[in-house]
Amino acid sequence: MNKAMIRTDKWPLQATAQQKELMRLTLHEYRAFCRAVSIIILNNWPALCQADIFCAATERLIHPTAKNPKTRHTYFQKRFYKFPSYLRRAVIEFAKGQVSSYLTRYAAWQRGERKSRTAKPPVFNADSGCYPAMYRGQLFKFNEDYTRAYLKLWDGKEWLWHEMGIKKVRQRHLQNTMQSPSLIVGKHCHLSVPFSIKKVSRPSSEHVCSVDVGINTLAVASIVSKNGTVAARRFFHPAADIDRRDKCCTLIRTKARKTAKLSQGFCSTLYRKVRHYNEHIAQTVSRQLVDFALEQGADVIVLENLKGWRPKAGAKRSSMKQRFHAWTHRRLATLIEQKFTEVGGKVVYVYARGTSSWAFDGSGRVKRNPKQHELATFASGKQYNADLNASYNIGARYWAWKLKLTHRKDGQLPADKSSAGKPRIPVTLSTLWNDSKGHRGARSPLSCAA
Structure with missing residues (x-):
């Protein structure tokens, strides 16, 4: 049975200054309720864990009803006026996770699982960076074409509905199941909308899309078949965006040379621009690579396993070292895997060493x-x-x-029985050529020696 994937879209809101202030008041009220509830859960943790339903047991402590008119903690009734029930239950579930995490870390500290002998015990922090979960029909509504949103917000006195526009949406809401979004409030306000996407499987293909992520050219993709035929190839290098990013890096390096001691937050604006350029480059190129693989009918994208790799090239504080520092190979690989998996493809990682230093025709090192x-x-x-x-x-x-x-993970062929001491070159494209020849004629031993 295929399990569903969760993918999240960002829907920016076109709100007025007054509506943005109401969102900030709503966030402040939500986090204040979360702080208070987390203290109650922490103090009553053993009893709440023994209850049949954790959320219902917590509500009996703080929320008066007809069957439960007198609660143990009357602070909530006085402080939080008409707090929505859906938000209250979302807060309880979130605070439950916060308290459980703290108690687990504290128990590990008591058992002696510490980084050092003098490590202090973990401290419970009731201030958390949570955002309100907007349940459909109760806290938010959309119109038919998803251009307008109606949110229930706190204005300091009452919870009222407010209408605002949605700047842009993607296409996931047309074919997938929408789950409860979160209201993200910052300099700009938006809805973080998760979708449940059913996993699909692509038909098996005789071609794979192999991608080399590099410094000189951001990515090079080739469509390779199992007999060694290269059906298509393409270079991906957004030069304009890379030049803008490198210009910011040059400004940072120039300012660093003129500064005796770099303070905290040095060139923070330029570093922020570099991060944003890299994110834009990774998002754009990953989409282009996935589209290229789909156009060519590939069901697998093959990447080099560069996780944890650290470059040795480039002198300290040199332009080459900075280029490696700004390299987006991990972010690009992550986005390719996420986007290709969503459409039913598969991403496979292979051993990286030797792919660039050995010739594909089997002639030896380059x-x-x-x-x-x-x-x-x-x-x-x-x-x-x-x-x-x-x-x-x-x-x-x-x-x-x-x-x-x-069967070796390092890309090497098995040793030749006739010459056990003879070094073998790694697997190259010529390996598939020789194997294909062996299948067409009398099956001969596989040989890729230079």
Whole structure:
């Protein structure tokens, strides 16, 4: 049975200054209620955990009803006027998680699970950065075309409905199940709308989309089949956005050289712009890569496993070191996996070492041009794009694992029995060529020696 995925859309609200102030008052009231409830839950934790229904037991302590006219804590009735019942239950569930987390960490500290002998016990913090959950029909409503929103907000005296516009929406609400959104209040206000998306499966294909994420070219994608045929290839490099980001990095490096001691918050505005540029680049290129894979009918995207990788190139405080520091390879890989999984695809990671340094035709190691680093020279003298060469080898490593040509995770072929001491080159595109020849004629031993 396929389980549903949860994806969240951001729906910015077109609110007036007065409505934004009402949202801030609503957030302040919600968090104040959350602080008070968390203290009650912490003090009555053993009894509440033994109750049949945790939320109902907590409500009996703070909320008077016809069957429960006298509550133990009358503060809530006096302080929070007509607090919506749906918000009250959402607060209780959130505070339950906060208290449970604190007690778990405190119990671990008592057992001696500490980072150091002098580590202090964890402290319960009732101030949390929670946001109100807006339940449909009770706290928010939409019109038919999702251009207007109606939110129930606190104005300091009463909970009233307020109408405002929605700036933009995506297409997820047309085919998926909408869940309760959260009202996010900051400099700009928006609704964080989660959707339950059913997992779909794409038909198996004879092609995979292998992607090399690099410094010189942001991403190079190739469509590789299991017999070593490259059906399509494409370069993804948003030069304009990268130039804007690099210009900010240059300004940061220039200011740092003129400053004796860097203070906290140094060039915070420029760093914020760099982060936003990187996020925009990753979002744009990941969508283009997924669309390219879907156009070519690939059901698998193959990426290099660069998680935890730290570059050694570049001197300290050099432009090369800064380029590696601003590299978005992890964010790009995460977005590709999220977007491709949503449409039924699969993302596979392969071992990264050797994909760029070995020629795809099996001729051996390549030499990189020191002045034009994206240019690689093969042993035969042929010149080729290094990132494109790497994308071929990445796809070949996936097929070598899929076809069981190798069981090793480092991309190496099994040792040759006739020459056990002879070093073997890693899996390259020529590995698939040789295996395909062996299937067409008499099956010969797989050999990829230089």
